[in-house]
Amino acid sequence: MEFIKRYLPIAGLLGIVIGVQLLTSATDTAYYLTQLTMAAYYSLLIIGLCVLMGYAGQISLGHAGFFAIGGYLSAALTSNDFSAYRETAVMRFMDTAGLLLHRQSLYGEPLLNIQPWPACIIAVVVAIIIAFLLGIPVLKLKGHYLAMATLGFGIIIFRVALAAEFFGEADGISEVPPFQLFPGVSVTGDFSDRVQNYYIAWGLLLLGLVLLLNLIHSRVGRALRSIHGSEEASEAIGVNTARYKLYTFVISAAFAAIAGSFLTHYNGGIGPSEAGVMKSVRYVAIVAVGGMANLWGVLIMGILLNFMSLRGMFGTYDDAVFGVILILIMLFAPQGILSLRIRNIFRTKRNDT
Amino acid sequence: MKNIVKKAVVAIAAVGMLALPGLQAAMADTIKIGAILAVTGPSFLGVPEANTLKMLTDELNARGGLNGNKVELIIKDSGGVPEKAISFAKQLIEEEKVFAIIGPSTSGATMKIKNIAEQSETLLLSCAAAEVIVNPVAKWVFKTPQMDSDAVRKIYMEMNKMNISKIAVVVGNTGFGQAGKGQLLEIAPEYGIDVVISEVYDKAATDLSAVVAKLMANKDIQAVVNWSIVPAQSIIIKNIRQAGWDVPIFQSHGFGNIKFVQAAGDAAEGVIFPAGRLLVADVLPEDNPQKEVLVKYKNDYESKFKEDASTFGGHAYDAFKILCRAIEQVGVDKHKVREAIENMKGFVGTGGVFNFTPENHNGLGLDAFEMMTVKDGKFTLYQK
Numbered sequence: 001m002e003f004i005k006r007y008l009p010i011a012g013l014l015g016i017v018i019g020v021q022l023l024t025s026a027t028d029t030a031y032y033l034t035q036l037t038m039a040a041y042y043s044l045l046i047i048g049l050c051v052l053m054g055y056a057g058q059i060s061l062g063h064a065g066f067f068a069i070g071g072y073l074s075a076a077l078t079s080n081d082f083s084a085y086r087e088t089a090v091m092r093f094m095d096t097a098g099l100l101l102h103r104q105s106l107y108g109e110p111l112l113n114i115q116p117w118p119a120c121i122i123a124v125v126v127a128i129i130i131a132f133l134l135g136i137p138v139l140k141l142k143g144h145y146l147a148m149a150t151l152g153f154g155i156i157i158f159r160v161a162l163a164a165e166f167f168g169e170a171d172g173i174s175e176v177p178p179f180q181l182f183p184g185v186s187v188t189g190d191f192s193d194r195v196q197n198y199y200i201a202w203g204l205l206l207l208g209l210v211l212l213l214n215l216i217h218s219r220v221g222r223a224l225r226s227i228h229g230s231e232e233a234s235e236a237i238g239v240n241t242a243r244y245k246l247y248t249f250v251i252s253a254a255f256a257a258i259a260g261s262f263l264t265h266y267n268g269g270i271g272p273s274e275a276g277v278m279k280s281v282r283y284v285a286i287v288a289v290g291g292m293a294n295l296w297g298v299l300i301m302g303i304l305l306n307f308m309s310l311r312g313m314f315g316t317y318d319d320a321v322f323g324v325i326l327i328l329i330m331l332f333a334p335q336g337i338l339s340l341r342i343r344n345i346f347r348t349k350r351n352d353t
Numbered sequence: 354m355k356n357i358v359k360k361a362v363v364a365i366a367a368v369g370m371l372a373l374p375g376l377q378a379a380m381a382d383t384i385k386i387g388a389i390l391a392v393t394g395p396s397f398l399g400v401p402e403a404n405t406l407k408m409l410t411d412e413l414n415a416r417g418g419l420n421g422n423k424v425e426l427i428i429k430d431s432g433g434v435p436e437k438a439i440s441f442a443k444q445l446i447e448e449e450k451v452f453a454i455i456g457p458s459t460s461g462a463t464m465k466i467k468n469i470a471e472q473s474e475t476l477l478l479s480c481a482a483a484e485v486i487v488n489p490v491a492k493w494v495f496k497t498p499q500m501d502s503d504a505v506r507k508i509y510m511e512m513n514k515m516n517i518s519k520i521a522v523v524v525g526n527t528g529f530g531q532a533g534k535g536q537l538l539e540i541a542p543e544y545g546i547d548v549v550i551s552e553v554y555d556k557a558a559t560d561l562s563a564v565v566a567k568l569m570a571n572k573d574i575q576a577v578v579n580w581s582i583v584p585a586q587s588i589i590i591k592n593i594r595q596a597g598w599d600v601p602i603f604q605s606h607g608f609g610n611i612k613f614v615q616a617a618g619d620a621a622e623g624v625i626f627p628a629g630r631l632l633v634a635d636v637l638p639e640d641n642p643q644k645e646v647l648v649k650y651k652n653d654y655e656s657k658f659k660e661d662a663s664t665f666g667g668h669a670y671d672a673f674k675i676l677c678r679a680i681e682q683v684g685v686d687k688h689k690v691r692e693a694i695e696n697m698k699g700f701v702g703t704g705g706v707f708n709f710t711p712e713n714h715n716g717l718g719l720d721a722f723e724m725m726t727v728k729d730g731k732f733t734l735y736q737k
Contacts, residue, residue, distance in 0.1 A: 035440055169526065171528035171531070189443075312440075
């Protein structure tokens, strides 16, 4: 029963995902899939952040930083030319291991890059290591101090991306090659591969969702919620709070890095705005709107708001919208916008009958 | 009661559905032009560009449109953010089925959608400066701002005249600054110029006296080149003069907005920089081929928007006019229009006189620049 209860919504979501794709191709509006694909990758980060914020009760204003680590490392390793290092031991070893990609630029110049697979793995592993090293001291902080520390981390990553020639400075990195997952299946923004990429993005998102749902319904999840309730009390009943907080932080960082890596290959490039503080604020706002400890609510809001933003519906007020959302939610609906609406709808219905 | 409402809604919806094909038929002969501009964001490049495009579209439609077709302009604000530019480019191309895209305003965003334009065979007329946009040439990508390298050459030629050979280079940490730094260092030897020191400053900096102090410490420096497109460039000028350092200051064409002069105050007096002739339209000699175009654009813009016209708006003006001229010549066929632009000669725009070739998708040369200076808080032609 428990099993069905947990996985039935997943099956439902899968149905919707397939339904949307069929509907858009039937109505010749497949272009919607572009923004739905991008929104799915952002949502992958957001559900990871949801578990950290909503379940473990630890805020992070630096998750755009982890997204950028994933995206930028993937982009730099697969797009920067390493021909100059061809003769070094590391590169020769990687070449024999088949991890290097010899290709030509659009204009026929030879390029030596690292294959997307190892690049993605390196990017995610680096993000995990940084999250681990950062998490040990930072997660000892609480409330505002934790927010400030993670904010500082985000700004450092932003500055590094902006200043390093390796990461393309202010222009970012362009012409990132496709990421071939299996022969015939690759993450790319090519118009012809759109449907395929929609399913890759949503498949990854569903996979992430299943993992997180299992996590929060396990012993770990109960421990996390007890930490959220009271750290002292859970410490007293024998929960290793420091360890659980760190694990959740690292997991959410890994989700962010994977999302960053995939979206960068999908977009064919990345710029410093992905590491910006406003992006982190946006992610936190979306988790808050979705209702903090409500994976489904956060997922729906993540898709909806990112989709609207990417389609330019907020116009010139894009960043302002997310700031206002965060303030309004904190003031009027700390349980998330869905909780508010549903309760009101039930109330009016009850009055009617 | 409820039923009546329901029926009414259904009826309205049904009528709407029927009317839809009719509407589409009526709009069939509009030419859609997309624009991806950084209206918000750290730079204010997109504002004059958006204003200019709106003004030109209204003007064109009031005159009966292009070859009898109405022109519809769709402006998307990218905020200078590449991922939004990517999303918007795909949206404009597939959904709006635009004929061409003007913009983006920034080099970073342009480079991100270059491949999308190539793949979908959509004309892209960029308003961004970086040389990499058109070098190497991409079939469907053009740009209207002058070449960075030509601005550098103009500066160095002026330095040769002034017997300056040892210089300092300071740039803002934006794409424009970085690209300029690369060009300045690369071309210096051609003109026998030695870049003694080069510094990068933050685009959001509010005080740069530390950078200035470092430059002043080097007694060899005969001139400073400040290459930037952000407001911080005025702070460098200010800090140099505040420190009592009477060194010649050269700026890039990114200085071509009177707001930068106002920000620097008295310190801006005597700054030398290359720029398109728009800034000095009023004082240009009558026989200059650009005079008429420039004065008209400047007057139209300034009377309509109550702010000074800038070269950035001029880049959008040129992009729009080049596109219109090509469509007028060969009709609404993107392949033909692309060829027409590629072979367009002698087009008089705000940036200069454009002569495109299949190898040169910018169409401007050294003569697009004029050396200018600031006198009494105004831009004027530089005369030694």
